[in-house]
Amino acid sequence: MLGLWIILILACLVGAAAWAGKHRTVKAIDVAGLNFLTPIVRLCYGEEPEKQLKDIGRFIVVPVIAILLFLGAWHVVSEKIQTKSGKLPNPRDTLHAAKAINDFHYRENDKQAAFNLNGEERAQELERVEQRLEELKPLEAEVNKNVAAAKEAAKERLATKVAPLQEELDTLTAKFKDAKKQRDDELASLASQAAVGDEDAKNAFVGKVRAYRQLASDERDRLRDLRTEINDMRAEKDPEEQRALAEQTAIAEERQYLGKMQDQLTDSNRYEKVDEENAKLQEARETLYAADSATILKAATKVAQTEDRIDRIEESGYAKPATLPYQVKRSVLCVFVGFLIGSAIAIPLGVLCGLSKTFMAAMTPFIAIFKPVSPIVWLPIALIVASAFIPDPDKHWFTQWLWELPLLGEYKINPAFIASAVTVALCSLWATMVNTAFGVAAVDKDHINVARVLRLGFWSRLFKIVLPSALPLAFAGLRISLGVGWMVLIAAELLSSSEGIGKYIWDQFNNGASDSFANMVFVVFVVGIIGLVLDRMMIVFQRLVSFDGAPTAI
Amino acid sequence: MAYLELDNVDFGFGPVSHRYEVFERASLAVEQNEFVAVIGFSGSGKSTLVSLLAGLLKPDRGQVHINGKVVAAPGPDKGVVFQNYSLLPWLSVYGNIELAVKQVFPSMKRGERRDYIQHYIDMVSLRGSEWKLPGELSGGMRQRLSLARTLSMKPEVLLLDEPLSALDALTRSQLQDEIIRIWEEDRRTVLMITNDVDEAVIMADRIVPLTMGPAAHLGREFPVTLPRPRDRATLNFNPEFKELRNEVTRYMMNLNEEAKSLTRSVTLPLPDLQPVLPGPRVRVG
Numbered sequence: 088m089l090g091l092w093i094i095l096i097l098a099c100l101v102g103a104a105a106w107a108g109k110h111r112t113v114k115a116i117d118v119a120g121l122n123f124l125t126p127i128v129r130l131c132y133g134e135e136p137e138k139q140l141k142d143i144g145r146f147i148v149v150p151v152i153a154i155l156l157f158l159g160a161w162h163v164v165s166e167k168i169q170t171k172s173g174k175l176p177n178p179r180d181t182l183h184a185a186k187a188i189n190d191f192h193y194r195e196n197d198k199q200a201a202f203n204l205n206g207e208e209r210a211q212e213l214e215r216v217e218q219r220l221e222e223l224k225p226l227e228a229e230v231n232k233n234v235a236a237a238k239e240a241a242k243e244r245l246a247t248k249v250a251p252l253q254e255e256l257d258t259l260t261a262k263f264k265d266a267k268k269q270r271d272d273e274l275a276s277l278a279s280q281a282a283v284g285d286e287d288a289k290n291a292f293v294g295k296v297r298a299y300r301q302l303a304s305d306e307r308d309r310l311r312d313l314r315t316e317i318n319d320m321r322a323e324k325d326p327e328e329q330r331a332l333a334e335q336t337a338i339a340e341e342r343q344y345l346g347k348m349q350d351q352l353t354d355s356n357r358y359e360k361v362d363e364e365n366a367k368l369q370e371a372r373e374t375l376y377a378a379d380s381a382t383i384l385k386a387a388t389k390v391a392q393t394e395d396r397i398d399r400i401e402e403s404g405y406a407k408p409a410t411l412p413y414q415v416k417r418s419v420l421c422v423f424v425g426f427l428i429g430s431a432i433a434i435p436l437g438v439l440c441g442l443s444k445t446f447m448a449a450m451t452p453f454i455a456i457f458k459p460v461s462p463i464v465w466l467p468i469a470l471i472v473a474s475a476f477i478p479d480p481d482k483h484w485f486t487q488w489l490w491e492l493p494l495l496g497e498y499k500i501n502p503a504f505i506a507s508a509v510t511v512a513l514c515s516l517w518a519t520m521v522n523t524a525f526g527v528a529a530v531d532k533d534h535i536n537v538a539r540v541l542r543l544g545f546w547s548r549l550f551k552i553v554l555p556s557a558l559p560l561a562f563a564g565l566r567i568s569l570g571v572g573w574m575v576l577i578a579a580e581l582l583s584s585s586e587g588i589g590k591y592i593w594d595q596f597n598n599g600a601s602d603s604f605a606n607m608v609f610v611v612f613v614v615g616i617i618g619l620v621l622d623r624m625m626i627v628f629q630r631l632v633s634f635d636g637a638p639t640a641i
Numbered sequence: 642m643a644y645l646e647l648d649n650v651d652f653g654f655g656p657v658s659h660r661y662e663v664f665e666r667a668s669l670a671v672e673q674n675e676f677v678a679v680i681g682f683s684g685s686g687k688s689t690l691v692s693l694l695a696g697l698l699k700p701d702r703g704q705v706h707i708n709g710k711v712v713a714a715p716g717p718d719k720g721v722v723f724q725n726y727s728l729l730p731w732l733s734v735y736g737n738i739e740l741a742v743k744q745v746f747p748s749m750k751r752g753e754r755r756d757y758i759q760h761y762i763d764m765v766s767l768r769g770s771e772w773k774l775p776g777e778l779s780g781g782m783r784q785r786l787s788l789a790r791t792l793s794m795k796p797e798v799l800l801l802d803e804p805l806s807a808l809d810a811l812t813r814s815q816l817q818d819e820i821i822r823i824w825e826e827d828r829r830t831v832l833m834i835t836n837d838v839d840e841a842v843i844m845a846d847r848i849v850p851l852t853m854g855p856a857a858h859l860g861r862e863f864p865v866t867l868p869r870p871r872d873r874a875t876l877n878f879n880p881e882f883k884e885l886r887n888e889v890t891r892y893m894m895n896l897n898e899e900a901k902s903l904t905r906s907v908t909l910p911l912p913d914l915q916p917v918l919p920g921p922r923v924r925v926g
């Protein structure tokens with residue numbers, strides 16, 4: 088899979104280089120901030136092959152090796168870290184979790200699609216599902232057999248492994264018991280001697296008693312250690328058995344999924360339900376038409392009720408649980424909404440600050456006080472305010488309107504979402520504001536002189552001289568803002584339970600299933616990669632507005 | 642009364658406590674359609690003079706007149722070619738000129754404007770570089786663009802602040818001829834700042850040296866009576882040319898000497914003090 092991607096990327100590169108020419112390709116790569124690809128393009132053109140190979144070594148091979156080393160170290164360390172939620176997931180567990188998350192997503196999509204299918208398509212899909220169910224039966228039997236065999240084998244292996252220890256334990260237990268008895272007898276006989284002896288004899292007797300107590304304690308410890316060792320062996324999971332069980336789980340999950348699909352395609356299907364209700368309606372109508380004055384009220388009520396129910400079914404969709412890809416999309420949407428709100432506030436204020444020293448003086452206390460406030464403080468306040476405006480999102484016109492929108496509606500924007508977005512805005516707007524103000528205030532004196540000679544009016548001066556020259560710095564600010572916003576968002580979602588990556592982490596933390604630890608580790612990478620993409624995107628914008636090749640950070 | 646006039650102007654930078662007086666009682670008169678070259682040493686106040694004439698700076702005392710009216714504010718009628726070009730780096734060659742043309746001739750039609758801009762681009766031989774950004778131009782190309790932008794405003798007075806300083810000798814003489822050609826084509830009043838005596842002699846009707854700062858003023862004037870067009874190749878053997886050049890150079894050298902002796906005389910005599918020599922160490926307390 089990975090190899091395929093690499094080949095695809097290389098093919099694209101070579102194609103681009105051949106089609107657009109070397110310089111344009113290199114420039115595009117530079118603008119996109121993917122400079123590590125440059126040596127490959129140059130190598131394709133046979134330009135200083137030795138240098139290019141060296142660059143490839145440095146910028147591609149070395150990072151790949153570093154990643155591999157990291158994976159190795161991770162694998163080793165994860166074995167050593169035992170927690171209440173199991174071992175720290177290793178790379179393979181994490182990859183597994185990713186696959187499971189992906190499967191879950193596609194299966195939920197299937198179920199949703201199945202709910203809405205009708206006619207020929209529904210029949211076909213049902214046939215496919217049933218066929219697959221048939222196929223699963225022998226597989227399932229085999230897997231079950233495998234699991235039983237693996238369990239048996241594991242048990243046997245365990246038995247052979249434990250047997251010598253168990254034997255040792257048994258013999259030692261017996262031996263120690265005998266020894267203890269012997270000692271007790273000895274002490275009993277000594278006791279009678281000591282009782283008539285002098286003080287020295289009595290003290291010597293104490294010494295003897297102490298020595299024997301120590302012996303008994305040592306023996307107990309030895310036995311306990313042995314027992315612990317045996318128990319640990321028993322508790323240890325047999326890898327073969329684990330593998331067999333994992334296969335069994337996978338098949339069971341697929342079976343469950345197919346069962347649900349079957350249900351969505353038959354009894355729970357929208358059209359099925361509507362048909363059913365329509366039949367009832369028909370019946371109710373007939374009763375209504377045949378009704379006399381005594382029964383007509385009841386019959387009419389029934390008709391009305393059934394009609395309402397049909398409307399509801401027509402409207403309703405499959406109640407799909409949130410899947411990680413959906414939550415990721417919602418988080419990205421949320422961060423952009425917050426970022427847009429923040430920028431819409433920060434850029435005009437920043438421009439005003441830059442233009443007028445007086446305005447800047449007025450704003451300084453607010454910037455100084457609000458800038459260091461943590462998202463954790465903003466969120467509850469934002470949540471209360473958002474809930475005050477939209478007490479019931481199911482009824483409020485604004486949320487209703489949002490939910491009706493073609494692309495946005497899917498994300499069910501609610502007060503928690505708005506509060507998270509506002510928190511993002513409040514935490515991220517400062518960087519943009521300060522940078523914009525600085526950019527506007529630092530407009531080159533010569534450029535202002537040009538404006539004066541041309542007698543540009545206030546707005547022309549603002550839009551033709553001041554803003555363009557402040558743009559690179561403003562974009563540097565926007566880039567910082569988006570980065571801050573993305574970090575803040577995850578925390579905000581976690582606290583506000585706004586459906587998104589943050590909530591996903593929180594849910595996983597709380598439900599503590601066997602795979603949730605691995606899921607969380609996988610999300611670390613999801614968050615990181617999305618953050619990286621967002622940053623790259625801003626770098627591209629920043630470079631596009633930078634006129635003198637202003638330096639951009641990596 | 643002359644067309645462009647600097648009338649007994651005082652000008653200084655900085656607050657009263659540590660004020661730097663650039664000009665004291667500086668006067669200059671330029672006739673209409675005259676080409677005047679101002680030469681002076683670095684830091685003597687040449688750029689400040691241009692800013693004063695353009696209205697970008699206000700004199701502390703005295704006045705600047707153009708055509709009998711007091712110059713109160715800068716405007717496109719006083720075209721300035723700034724010493725450091727002052728091009729807008731986010732606009733292309735075309736865009737830089739377009740900004741000026743749109744502002745100065747707002748009623749010009751679209752197509753007409755395009756031709757007009759192209760005309761000025763061609764005039765300074767920048768055809769083919771219309772869509773390059775200033776960052777992608779050489780120093781000389783930037784100077785030419787700056788010149789084209791200023792000329793496109795059709796100013797009454799052209800103030801050129803060392804417009805050719807960043808150029809190599811070859812390009813420089815080429816552009817000198819260019820400026821002269823443009824000036825002769827539609828005569829304007831031109832005041833050009835330069836630090837090159839030869840350039841001043843070849844181009845100007847009159848040369849006005851600026852004395853060394855601080856408190857500079859405009860010195861003795863040298864009219865240039867050489868007939869136009871002045872041919873560089875033959876000029877080098879022209880005795881009048883050589884005489885004038887030597888005279889101006891000598892004058893400038895004298896100014897320099899004078900300034901040096903002036904600063905020398907300003908050195909304060911130091912009080913005759915004995916240095917304290919380190920003695921044996923003494924413990925205190």
Ligand SMILES: Nc1ncnc2c1ncn2[C@@H]1O[C@H](COP(=O)(O)OP(=O)(O)OP(=O)(O)O)[C@@H](O)[C@H]1O
Pocket residue numbers: 654655661663681682683684685686687688689690724836854
């Ligand atoms: N904005 C300013 N603030 C304070 N002093 C200034 C300022 N601009 C110029 N000066 C001072 O005024 C004097 C004249 O400066 P000006 O730029 O006019 O010199 P110049 O003759 O154009 O020099 P150059 O040939 O190097 O361009 C200089 O001594 C300079 O230090």
Ligand SMILES: [Mg+2]
Pocket residue numbers: 687688689724802
């Ligand atoms: Mg200067």
